[in-house]
Amino acid sequence: MNKRFSPMILSAAVMVSACSSMPRNPSLTDAHNNYDSALRNPQVAFLAAPELKVAENALDRADQALNANESDDTVDHLAYLARQQAAIAEATAEWKQAELAVVNAAIKRILARRLIKTAESDKK
Amino acid sequence: MKKFYRFRSVYPMIRGTGAILAVAAGISGCANMPAPGGQIAASKVAIDNASNAGSREFAPQQLKYALRKMDAAEQAMTKKDYRSARQLAEQVQVDAQLAAVTARLVKAQETLLKLEQDNRALQQEIERNAQ
Numbered sequence: 001m002n003k004r005f006s007p008m009i010l011s012a013a014v015m016v017s018a019c020s021s022m023p024r025n026p027s028l029t030d031a032h033n034n035y036d037s038a039l040r041n042p043q044v045a046f047l048a049a050p051e052l053k054v055a056e057n058a059l060d061r062a063d064q065a066l067n068a069n070e071s072d073d074t075v076d077h078l079a080y081l082a083r084q085q086a087a088i089a090e091a092t093a094e095w096k097q098a099e100l101a102v103v104n105a106a107i108k109r110i111l112a113r114r115l116i117k118t119a120e121s122d123k124k
Numbered sequence: 125m126k127k128f129y130r131f132r133s134v135y136p137m138i139r140g141t142g143a144i145l146a147v148a149a150g151i152s153g154c155a156n157m158p159a160p161g162g163q164i165a166a167s168k169v170a171i172d173n174a175s176n177a178g179s180r181e182f183a184p185q186q187l188k189y190a191l192r193k194m195d196a197a198e199q200a201m202t203k204k205d206y207r208s209a210r211q212l213a214e215q216v217q218v219d220a221q222l223a224a225v226t227a228r229l230v231k232a233q234e235t236l237l238k239l240e241q242d243n244r245a246l247q248q249e250i251e252r253n254a255q
Contacts, residue, residue, distance in 0.1 A: 084218035098232035105239035112246035
């Protein structure tokens with residue numbers, strides 16, 4: 001009897017201790033994943049550092065709420081804010097990259113037009 | 125056994141103080157939850173910014189989402205559910221910010237496509253001229 005049940009008790013004990021030492025909330029896990037992927041993107045660190053910092057602070061607030069055993073509703077809310085801040089950081093970096101590409105293409109267009117104009121005046 | 129009985133006699137008392145504490149916390153919670161007028165105002169500014177960034181045209185879904193939450197926040201205000209109103213208002217701010225930056229991104233991408241089209245045509249013209 002004892003032998004049969006001890007592994008179960010042991011695994012239950014492990015599960016309980018794992019749960020109590022690592023409190024988790026699915027939306028907060030989500031927010032962490034989004035923040036981590038923004039952090040791994042070098043363009044975000046380069047072009048959206050302030051936005052990334054805001055996201056980091058929002059994530060800290062959500063983590064603190066979870067560790068302080070605040071209500072699921074509060075943790076979900078703070079996790080949502082953190083997730084959106086991470087998305088804002090990603091989108092900001094993408095937007096700035098696109099604007100840089102716009103400037104680059106606009107300069108190319110000016111040069112191409114000038115090249116064509118000079119070629120035409122040279123012909124005359 | 126003795127201990128157990130002592131605990132039992134104390135238990136209703138503990139439960140009583142617990143209830144009183146909970147009620148007190150509830151009352152102080154209400155007293156500490158003022159109407160989030162500032163948050164609502166900040167949300168409206170964020171939505172204006174998103175509109176000005178062209179989200180009506182370039183990020184309509186995200187703007188609509190923020191506007192729907194704004195309505196819910198205002199409804200919570202009229203019901204004096206200030207906790208919900210504050211949370212919704214805070215969410216509107218990030219949703220509207222995301223709508224604004226998404227609109228800027230989409231606008232820049234469209235501009236880029238047009239420029240690249242122009243540049244391809246110009247490049248062909250240059251090549252023709254060189255022949």
